[in-house]
Amino acid sequence: MNFKLEEEHQMIQDLVARFVREQLMPLESSALAREASTGVLALLPEEQERLDALSRELGLWGLDAPAEMDGHDLPVVAMVGVNEELGKTITPYDLPPDSPNLRMLMQTANASQRERYLAPYARGETASAIAISEPGAGGDPSMMSTRAVREGDDWTLNGRKIWISKADKADWTIVMVVTDKALGARGGISAFIVDKGTPGFKVERRIPMIGGVSTYEVVLEDCRVPGTQLLGQEGAGFAPMQARLSSRRVQMAAWCIGRAQRALDMICEYAPQRRTFGAPLAERQAIQWWVADAATRIHACRLMTYDAAARIDAGDEARTQVSMIKVFATEMAWEVIDRAMQALGAMGMTKELPLQQMANETRLMRIYEGPSEVHRWVIARDLLGLKR
Numbered sequence: 001m002n003f004k005l006e007e008e009h010q011m012i013q014d015l016v017a018r019f020v021r022e023q024l025m026p027l028e029s030s031a032l033a034r035e036a037s038t039g040v041l042a043l044l045p046e047e048q049e050r051l052d053a054l055s056r057e058l059g060l061w062g063l064d065a066p067a068e069m070d071g072h073d074l075p076v077v078a079m080v081g082v083n084e085e086l087g088k089t090i091t092p093y094d095l096p097p098d099s100p101n102l103r104m105l106m107q108t109a110n111a112s113q114r115e116r117y118l119a120p121y122a123r124g125e126t127a128s129a130i131a132i133s134e135p136g137a138g139g140d141p142s143m144m145s146t147r148a149v150r151e152g153d154d155w156t157l158n159g160r161k162i163w164i165s166k167a168d169k170a171d172w173t174i175v176m177v178v179t180d181k182a183l184g185a186r187g188g189i190s191a192f193i194v195d196k197g198t199p200g201f202k203v204e205r206r207i208p209m210i211g212g213v214s215t216y217e218v219v220l221e222d223c224r225v226p227g228t229q230l231l232g233q234e235g236a237g238f239a240p241m242q243a244r245l246s247s248r249r250v251q252m253a254a255w256c257i258g259r260a261q262r263a264l265d266m267i268c269e270y271a272p273q274r275r276t277f278g279a280p281l282a283e284r285q286a287i288q289w290w291v292a293d294a295a296t297r298i299h300a301c302r303l304m305t306y307d308a309a310a311r312i313d314a315g316d317e318a319r320t321q322v323s324m325i326k327v328f329a330t331e332m333a334w335e336v337i338d339r340a341m342q343a344l345g346a347m348g349m350t351k352e353l354p355l356q357q358m359a360n361e362t363r364l365m366r367i368y369e370g371p372s373e374v375h376r377w378v379i380a381r382d383l384l385g386l387k388r
Contacts, residue, residue, distance in 0.1 A: 003303070005081055009074065013081035015058060016095075017088075023051060024091040028354055031091055036351045041092050041212030051093050056124070060095050065102060065122035076247070076309040080254045084302075087258025090357040092213075096124030099251060101174060104130075104244035108191065108232035117172060117193060129170035131161035131218055132241065140374075146220065148177040148190060155230070157192065157200070157223040163368075167203050167216035171196050175220070176241055179234055191237035193229045200224060211360030246312070246322045248369050253305045253325040256333035256365065257298060259358045263333075263340035264294045266355070270344055287343060294336045301329050320382045323375035330366045337362060 005013065027047060035041040043051070055061060064079050065071025074082075079099060086095070105118045120126045137143040146159025157177055167173060172195050180188030194201050200223030207215045232240055268291060271282040281287050304325050311318035337359045341348035348355050366372055380386075 003306075005078065009078035009081060012063070012072075012074070012078065013085060016060065016082050016085040019055065019058060019060065020085050020089050023054060024089040024093055027091045028089060029352070032351050032354065032357065035212035035357070039208065039212055040214070041090070041357070043092060048093075052124075055095055061124045062097065062122050063095065064099055065097060066106065066118075069119050069122040071122050075313040076250060077306060077313055080250065080305055080309050083251050083254035084258040084261070087255030088262045090354045090361070097121050098128065100244045100248040101128045101130055103247045104174065104191075104240050105231070107243060108240045112228065113193065113231065126171040127166060127169050128172055128174065129164050129166045130174040130176070130244070131164050131167070132176045133161065133163045135160060135162050135217075144176060144178060144189070146175070146177045147181075148179050148192060150179075150227075151224070153227045154224050155192065155227065157194070157220045157225065159220050161218045161220070163207070163215045164218055165213075165215055167218055168206065173201075173218070174231060176237060183235060185238045187235040189238045189241070190234050191231040191241065192225055193231050194220075194223065194225060198223060198225060209364060211357055211364060213361075213364070242319075245369055246318065249322050249326040250305065250309055250312070252365050252369060253301065253308075253329035256329035256362060257302050257305065259362060260294065260298050260301075260333040260336040263337045263355065263358065264291065264298065266353075267291060267294070267340050267343050281343065290339045290343065294339065297332045297336070301325065301332050304328060320379055323370075323378040326370065327372045327375045327379075330362060331372065333362045334359070334366065 004010070027043070031041055031043065059072075062069070062071035063082060064074045064076075067073040082095075102118075102122060105113070105121065109118050117126075121128060132144070134144050134146060137145070144159075146157065146161060148155045148157045157175060159177065161175065164173070172193050175192050175194050177190055177192060178184070178188055179190040182188065200221045202219045202221070204217045204219045207217060209215055231237070267287070271284075271287050271291075272280050274281045276284075304321070308318050308321040308325050311321060337355060341355050341359065344353070344355065347353060350356070
């Protein structure tokens with residue numbers, strides 16, 4: 001059993017680490033000041049353009065995209081290292097394309113869709129979103145009620161979707177719908193690609209979230225799309241959607257490792273310098289135990305995440321392992337960041353340091369892509385042999 005990345009993958013992680021350290025972290029103070037004054041965490045257009053140009057020049061686009069589409073075709077294991085480094089900064093920048101939607105298209109798109117949607121997306125030329133959740137459906141996507149009805153060669157979509165990231169900027173959105181209510185999640189859920197500007201597809205409102213980020217609510221009213229927009233087979237959308245969610249959950253676990261590691265580094269840098277009651281904080285047992293516990297849990301989480309990623313790369317069943325890391329990583333990072341904020345005292349509460357933003361984003365991740373309670377339920381039912 002090898003616990004080290006292959007040399008090529010380690011070199012890519014090191015390159016991303018340098019990009020984060022030299023290009024993204026210096027932008028944090030201005031991004032935090034902007035969020036404090038406007039409530040929105042975002043880059044300026046000129047900052048986005050400069051980072052795009054530089055990251056493309058460094059060869060950091062399309063890291064896990066297919067080689068035939070100018071990608072590097074990295075496995076999930078290698079992307080864990082990449083995302084751990086990206087997780088160390090709160091500067092809102094992603095290396096295109098977004099892995100989960102990319103992998104869903106790679107699994108389901110036909111030849112025409114690969115040329116029209118997957119290829120430009122893999123090259124970072126387009127932006128995407130996915131619409132799964134619905135008002136009142138909670139964390140159970142099988143309860144969705146948005147319908148698609150066949151009308152000749154076309155389909156008409158009606159319903160409402162919520163908590164959609166990037167819906168305002170997406171060139172196209174994967175919309176999950178019910179095509180057979182009787183079958184539900186077992187053969188009745190399908191996916192459609194809906195282009196921006198399609199009549200009947202309306203981004204109704206922006207929903208401000210904690211941490212200066214936003215999600216959106218979308219309404220579909222007699223939204224008519226041709227049959228060519230069906231992604232994959234009719235009624236077979238649930239499994240690819242779950243695989244897409246698993247990809248995001250592994251990504252989130254890696255981000256949490258990066259955030260927790262940075263929070264731990266901040267404690268280790270600050271504690272020897274700060275003196276209270278005649279001694280450095282580093283000599284206090286409480287701080288020492290926080291440091292030891294954080295390092296231990298980060299190490300365990302990193303190994304768990306690489307194990308889940310290796311299972312996915314091998315084509316093995318990893319649903320339970322993915323649920324485990326989704327719970328463990330988000331709760332581990334939350335506690336480590338919280339203790340870093342406590343250790344730094346009043347300074348840890350300010351919007352001049354990234355800790356509060358890291359805490360907000362980690363808190364969101366305990367809900368996004370399935371709350372901890374649902375994942376614990378998944379793990380327990382698997383171990384107890386209970387049928388879904």
